[in-house]
């Protein structure tokens with residue numbers, strides 16, 4: 001599939017998954033890739049910027065004010081900002097003619113009091129701000145670095161909850177607008193991230209169904225992050241391989257070490273492939289694999305490598321499979337769909 005067409009499928013990509021599987025890293029890689037196709041991309045961190053500055057080679061963190069993160073030779077760029085409920089409330093009050101009291105209200109912690117009385121208000125403020133940015137065309141694409149799964153489901157279902165609870169008024173309007181946004185695959189899709197291990201894969205499968213059933217949001221392809229590239233001939237005899245390669249004969253001790261290393265790697269690859277196959281059979285969504293980067297802490301150069309891997313994986317995607325997912329999401333309307341149609 002064409003990469004730009006992929007990036008233009010939805011205006012908002014929500015990157016979600018279990019804690020520590022690489023959501024922020026995938027957010028950075030996808031944003032960079034989209035910018036490399038010439039698009040303007042806004043990366044949104046929730047609560048804080050986390051590792052995002054480092055992933056774009058910046059030394060300082062960023063907050064509510066938008067900062068430039070990356071400029072592509074293709075003309076696209078990435079900017080970043082953090083959206084917190086307090087800042088979103090401040091903006092909301094200011095936009096509604098309350099700028100004189102807004103700052104004071106927010107600084108007195110009024111939101112904490114209100115949030116106790118109205119669950120979901122924090123989430124709706126943040127999602128309302130995201131909706132406003134999307135509607136205002138703040139960028140061609142918004143990439144949201146979502147919180148870890150349990151929290152992410154709550155984050156995205158909050159609008160449904162408020163819609164049920166609020167009879168009228170601005171809160172209900174805001175919640176209805178957010179629900180509309182989440183239900184429209186041209187505006188919003190979730191990209192779930194996992195690593196090829198048992199627990200994260202289980203959690204991803206469960207979350208995928210919850211996102212479709214409880215939130216009614218379209219599921220994009222699944223990213224399987226930190227995959228070991230498969231090495232051929234791991235079971236071959238090292239002594240024989242040395243002979244074939246024409247290098248001096250191996251000492252028995254060296255050969256034994258190489259055999260042990262190959263066995264370790266083969267076992268790791270077997271676990272990985274088993275989990276990927278399980279994911280494919282339980283959740284028939286297209287899959288994008290990203291390689292394990294062995295360089296320690298990931299930085300901007302690794303993000304470039306991951307963006308290139310993402311480009312290759314997207315190019316290999318079947319566009320029809322994806323448009324099928326979009327159509328299914330569209331016809332599911334207010335939720336009730338089943339992830340991959342196979343629950």
Ligand SMILES: Nc1ncnc2c1ncn2[C@@H]1O[C@H](COP(=O)(O)OP(=O)(O)OP(=O)(O)O)[C@@H](O)[C@H]1O
Nearest residue numbers: 019020021022023024025148226291292293297298
């Ligand atoms: N492809 C990869 N290869 C190697 N290490 C990776 C890869 N992707 C992410 N990491 C590393 O894994 C760790 C977690 O990544 P990241 O911060 O992106 O995950 P996260 O899902 O955003 O975590 P959290 O839930 O804490 O926000 C980081 O140390 C990161 O450098």
Ligand SMILES: [Mg+2]
Nearest residue numbers: 023024050145
């Ligand atoms: Mg993160």
